[in-house]
C-alpha cells in the first residue's frame with residue numbers, strides 16, 4: 001500500500017518569540033506534546049502539531065496565534081525556531097511561486113486548520129485579511145512590562161469597583177471591574193489587554209496560568225487622571241460545549257470586592273490599536289465581552305470630541321448578543337448621541353423575532369459599509385466569539401464585491417495597512 005502523499009504546502013503554526021512571555025501554558029495544554037522549549041524560546045514541532053487549536057485561547061499574549069504558508073519542504077525545524085529572536089516574514093506570492101507553490105494551492109491555507117475546515121465557508125480564510133501591524137497613526141503601545149518571570153514580576157492591582165453590566169440572569173453574568181495600580185506605571189492603550197493571575201493551583205498542582213482580559217477603558221483611565229483601567233468580564237459557568245463548569249479566573253474576578261488586591265501581568269497587544277489621525281473612521285464589530293475594546297475606543301473618541309481638540313471620522317458599531325438582557329453596557333450605549341456613533345444591534349434569541357447575527361446587521365448597512373471599505377481612512381475591528389470571525393469577514397467581502405470593489409485589493413490593503421483587526425477567543 002502506498003504511503004499518503006505529503007502535502008505540497010503547509011500552514012505552519014509558530015510562536016512569536018518577541019511577544020511570548022514563556023508562561024508554559026501552551027506546552028501544558030497541547031494534547032500531543034507538540035510544544036517544547038529551551039531557555040530561549042517556546043516552539044511548535046510541525047511534525048507533531050495536529051492543528052487542534054487547543055493552545056490558542058489559553059495563551060495570554062496571543063503570541064501562539066501565528067501561521068505561515070510554506071512549501072512543506074521548507075517547514076521551519078524545532079532547532080530553527082529555538083534560535084529565533086523574531087518571526088520570519090511571510091513568503092510573498094512571488095516567493096511561493098518560485099518555490100513551486102501554485103496559486104491553485106492557496107485553498108490549502110483555508111483548509112489548513114480544523115477550525116477553518118469545519119467552518120461553512122471552507123475555502124475562505126478570514127485570518128488571511130487580519131492585520132498584524134497597527135494603523136499608521138496608532139500611538140506607541142508598551143507591552144509585557146510585567147510578567148510571571150522572576151525578573152519581570154507581576155504588578156499588584158487594587159479593585160476599585162465591581163458592578164454587574166448585564167441584566168440579572170443565571171448564565172450571563174457580566175461585570176465591569178475597575179483596577180487601580182497606585183503609584184506603579186501601567187501605561188495602556190485602547191485595544192490592549194492584561195493578564196490576571198488567579199491564586200491557587202490547578203488540577204496538576206501547578207499555579208494557575210494567567211487569563212487574558214481586554215481593557216475596556218481609554219488610555220487616560222476609567223476615571224481620567226487616575227492610574228486605573230476597567231475590564232468587562234463574563235463569568236464562565238458553562239464550557240463551550242454547554243457543560244456546567246466554574247471558570248477559574250472569570251469567577252475569581254467577578255467575586256472580587258472593592259479593596260481586594262490581585263496580581264496582573266501585561267499589558268499585551270501591539271496591533272489591535274486605534275488610529276489617531278483626524279477623520280479616521282472606526283467600524284467596530286463585536287459580540288459579548290468583545291465589546292470591551294470597543295468601549296475603550298468609543299470612550300476615547302468621546303473624550304476627544306468633548307475637548308473639541310479633535311475631528312474624528314465616522315464611528316460605527318455592530319454589536320451582537322443572544323438578547324438585549326445579555327448585552328453589556330446596553331443602557332449607556334443608548335445614551336450616546338446619534339451624530340457621534342452609529343449603533344446597530346443584532347440579537348439571535350429574542351422571542352418572536354427571527355435570529356439576527358452581526359453579519360446580518362452588517363449586510364443591512366451594506367451601502368454605508370461599502371463606502372467605508374472604499375476609504376483608506378477606514379479601520380475595522382472584530383472582537384468576540386471565535387465563531388464570528390469567518391462570517392464577519394465574509395460579509396465584508398460580499399459587501400465589497402456587490403458594490404463593485406475588487407475585494408482582493410481591498411482585503412489585502414486592509415491587512416497590509418493595519419486596518420482590519422481580528423481578536424476572537
Ligand SMILES: Cc1cc2nc3c(=O)[nH]c(=O)nc-3n(C[C@H](O)[C@H](O)[C@H](O)COP(=O)(O)OP(=O)(O)OC[C@H]3O[C@@H](n4cnc5c(N)ncnc54)[C@H](O)[C@@H]3O)c2cc1C
Pocket residue numbers: 057058059062193211212213214215231232233234235236238239240245246247248249250251289290292423424425
Ligand atoms: C485576547 C483575549 C481577550 C479576552 N478578553 C476577554 C474579556 O474582555 N472578557 C472576558 O470575559 N473574557 C476575555 N477573554 C477570555 C478569558 O481570557 C478567559 O478565557 C475566560 O474568562 C475563561 O477563563 P476562566 O478561567 O474563567 O475559565 P477556565 O477555567 O479557563 O475554563 C473553564 C472551561 O470553560 C471554557 N471556556 C473558557 N472561556 C469560555 C467562554 N468565554 N465561554 C464559554 N466557555 C469558556 C474552557 O474551555 C474550559 O473548558 C479573552 C481571551 C483572549 C485570548
Ligand code: SF4
Pocket residue numbers: 013029030031032033034035044048049050051052053054055056
Ligand atoms: S494546535 Fe493543538 S496540536 Fe498544535 S501545538 Fe496547539 S495544542 Fe498542540
Ligand code: SF4
Pocket residue numbers: 015019020021022023024025026027042058059060061062063064
Ligand atoms: S501560552 Fe503563549 S505566552 Fe505562554 S508560553 Fe505559550 S506562546 Fe508563550
